[in-house]
Amino acid sequence: MPLRLLKYGLSRRYPVRGDLPPTPDLRPAYDVVIVGGGGHGLACAYYLSRYHGIRSVAVLEKGWLAGGNTARNTTTIRSNYITPEGIAFYREGVQLFEEMSRELDFNVMFSQRGQLTLAHSEATLRSFHLRAEMGRHLGTRIEVVDTKGVEALAPLLHMDYGGALEIVGGLWHADGGTARHDAVAWGYASQAARRGVELHQRTEVLAFERVGERIGAVLTNRGRIGCGNVLIACGGMNYPVALKAGVELPIRNFPLQAMVTQPLKPFLHNLVSSVSLHTYLVQTDRGEVVIGGGSDPYQLYSTRSTLDMKEHLAAGAVHLFPFLKSVQLTRQWAGITDMTPDYSPIMGASPVENLWLDCGWGTWGFKATPVAGKRMAETIATGRVPAILKPFALARFGSFRLLNEMGATAASH
Amino acid sequence: MKILTCPMNGPRNIDEFQSFGPMREAPDPEVASDADWARYLFQAENQPGVVVEWWRHVPSNYFFLAERDIVTNRVLRTFDPGEAE
Numbered sequence: 001m002p003l004r005l006l007k008y009g010l011s012r013r014y015p016v017r018g019d020l021p022p023t024p025d026l027r028p029a030y031d032v033v034i035v036g037g038g039g040h041g042l043a044c045a046y047y048l049s050r051y052h053g054i055r056s057v058a059v060l061e062k063g064w065l066a067g068g069n070t071a072r073n074t075t076t077i078r079s080n081y082i083t084p085e086g087i088a089f090y091r092e093g094v095q096l097f098e099e100m101s102r103e104l105d106f107n108v109m110f111s112q113r114g115q116l117t118l119a120h121s122e123a124t125l126r127s128f129h130l131r132a133e134m135g136r137h138l139g140t141r142i143e144v145v146d147t148k149g150v151e152a153l154a155p156l157l158h159m160d161y162g163g164a165l166e167i168v169g170g171l172w173h174a175d176g177g178t179a180r181h182d183a184v185a186w187g188y189a190s191q192a193a194r195r196g197v198e199l200h201q202r203t204e205v206l207a208f209e210r211v212g213e214r215i216g217a218v219l220t221n222r223g224r225i226g227c228g229n230v231l232i233a234c235g236g237m238n239y240p241v242a243l244k245a246g247v248e249l250p251i252r253n254f255p256l257q258a259m260v261t262q263p264l265k266p267f268l269h270n271l272v273s274s275v276s277l278h279t280y281l282v283q284t285d286r287g288e289v290v291i292g293g294g295s296d297p298y299q300l301y302s303t304r305s306t307l308d309m310k311e312h313l314a315a316g317a318v319h320l321f322p323f324l325k326s327v328q329l330t331r332q333w334a335g336i337t338d339m340t341p342d343y344s345p346i347m348g349a350s351p352v353e354n355l356w357l358d359c360g361w362g363t364w365g366f367k368a369t370p371v372a373g374k375r376m377a378e379t380i381a382t383g384r385v386p387a388i389l390k391p392f393a394l395a396r397f398g399s400f401r402l403l404n405e406m407g408a409t410a411a412s413h
Numbered sequence: 414m415k416i417l418t419c420p421m422n423g424p425r426n427i428d429e430f431q432s433f434g435p436m437r438e439a440p441d442p443e444v445a446s447d448a449d450w451a452r453y454l455f456q457a458e459n460q461p462g463v464v465v466e467w468w469r470h471v472p473s474n475y476f477f478l479a480e481r482d483i484v485t486n487r488v489l490r491t492f493d494p495g496e497a498e
Contacts, residue, residue, distance in 0.1 A: 239459045250455040252434065253483070298432035301461050301484045307414070308428060341455045397455045398448060 019190035020065065023201050029226030030058040030198075032380055033218050035205050035241055036234030037061025038070040039181070039366065040358050042188040042199075043373020044231060044380070046104075049195035051374075052381035057197045060220060062204040062237070066185030069235040072303070072335030073366040074258050074282065074292040076271060078115050078176040079140050081408040082131055085391035086344060087138045089371060092388065094140075094175050096370035106187030108179045109285070115176030115271040116145075116153050118320075120165045124275055127407055128171040141174035156267055158322050165276060165319060176271055178282060184369055208245040213353045215245060229380050232350075233358040233372075235365065236301070236336025242359065247350045249359055250397050251338045254295040255302055256363050257309045259332040261324070263287030272320065279316025289324065291317045295337060295363060303334045337362045344403035347376065347392040348385040356380055357394060364409055415486075419470045420477050420493045433467035435459075436478065463489060 008014055032048060034041040037059045048054040061067075077097050079090035100108045119125040128144050135142035147159060150170045160166045193199055200222070208230070209217040217226050234241050239251045264287050273280035278294040293313045296306070310332060318325045339362040340346060346360035358376050361368070375389050385393070391403055415427040435458035440449040458464045461484045468491070469476050480489040 240461060243460065248456060250457075252457050252459050299434065299459070299464070299466070299483050300486055302486060304486075398451045400447075400451065 019186055019193075020199060021193050023203070024198055026058070026200065026203070026220070026223050026225055027198070029228075031056040031228040032058075032231065033225060033227040033229070034059045034231045034233060035218075036068075036232065036237075037065045037189075037199060037201065038068050038233065038235055039066060039185045039188065039369035040361070040372050040376075041231065041233040042066070042185055042192060043369050044233065044358065044376045045197040045373075046188040046192040046195075047374045047377030048381060049192050049197050052377055054381055055196035057192070058225065059192075059197060059199050060203045060205060060218070061199070061201045062234075064201050065189055065199060066182060068237075069335040069337070069361070069365060070181055070185050070369075072256075072258070072333055073181060074280070074290050075178040075181050075366060076115070076176070076280070076282070077110075077179060077367040078173055078271075079367075080115065080117070080131055080135055080142050080171065080173040080176065081405050082134060083344075083403045083405060084134065084138060085403055086405050086408070087135055087140060089388055089392070090367060091138060091140050091175075093368045093371035094177075096374065097177070097179055097367075100179070100184070100187070100370060104187035104191050106183060106190065108183040108187055110177060110179040111285070112175065112177035113270045114153075115173045115273065116150065117171040117173070118150065118167050118272065118274045118276075119169045119171070120167060120274070120276040122168065125169045128169065131171060131408060135173070143172050145170045145172045153270060154268065154272055156321060156323070157272065158320055160319075178271070178284075181366060184366075188369075188373065205241060205244065208355075210246065210352075215352060215355050227354070229354045229356060231356045231358060231376060231380060233376070235361060236338055238338045238359040242350070242357070245350070245352055245355055247352060247355065247357075247394075249338075249346060249357075249394070250341055251346075251360055252299050253301050253336050254298070254339055255300050255304070255334045256292075256295045256337045257305055257313070257332065257334040258290065258292040259305075259310060259313060259329050260284075260291070261289040261327045262330050264289065264327065268321075274316060274320060277316035277319060279313055279320065281317055281320065288330070289317070289327070295339070296334075301336055303336060305332045305334050339363070341397070342402035343405040343409045345372070345392055346394050347372065347389045348379060348394065350394060362409070364405075417468065417479070417488060418491050419475065420491050421475045422470055422473060425470065429471055431469045431471050433469060433476070435464050435466045459483075
């Protein structure tokens, strides 16, 4: 073994080539320009290069790869939504996560340990029955559990029997889980790069050049590039970037804050979320407890943290697991979320012919990374929006066909 | 603690207030098209920069307007809707 290691160390294969190539010079034109080097943009680039034979792809990223909301979310993966359109879409997302490590030859540490959402009132429980029936009808693993069921799933949970926030039942979603967010982005990025996709970091879009009904070129801080198609997938900056192309999105930006505790022994084996407390918790494989909750109460383009929100999250977490009261917080952060009026994303065509949208991902984007990437790649490659994406069109707002997922988006309501 | 200055109650903790989002021009129901209504309902000012928005001081149920920079979170001024030009 030591000899083999030494031989390897002296061989030409060492040092190992990094997963990602350095940013190359911009070429004069690409078939597809993807604005935003986060999970969604990288996933789309991967699917374009691997399944649609489109390898002339540039991913433009203003900062560094996957440094925005891909790095700031709390990695929840689930499909327990309310609308049939939403459930069908997110179900495909969960299925893609189940296969992802194999697909990308990259361990994304997918852990399908299930999500338990708590009801503190009969009204919430009734809405859980609706979600469970809808989810089961569409083939997802979801059921309403009583207090005994909740106790069995999370034995250390404070049930607050007789109290103001008594837990009266829960929604158990066995398909729920988490994955390592950075690994997801890096897996897609490295596989896309291997197939010729160019990853341009520190490359900011300044303007779009319109030629009639189309985008003719993208002007960046590193030069002008011609484009066949353009995809906007830049999270918190979707609104201003789309506006540069003349498209006004029904989006308002709010910060979403989260935090993480010191590592503890494993005590929480699934994801626990409380609708009434606006708090959810998950213990990572390092033992840290990630705590997230609702968005900030007013519009802002900022990743600052506030004491108010941290206090609120801590209060919720300590209520559910009182022994967390003496645990220290080690990190806190925030991301800028692009919220839509109906808590569903905006995917598909824009009023500009060759400009495609993967926007409005608010607080629910990470779980959709593979499915949005796959389906947007299909859309761009064929020039047609697949049936699974049609309900998410920007045009739904003009025809008042909203997809209300507010009640299923525990992070903000 | 962030302070918001209420035109009626003076400087208070922002926790006492509720944001109602950017001011929007209500369409004239006599002539408004579906597109005008959709715009009024779903579209809001979200460009990085100064936004004029509605706030409510919750304990006194008093509604007022604020000019706030949604990038720096600096409140430039707050005023009673009666003072709006």
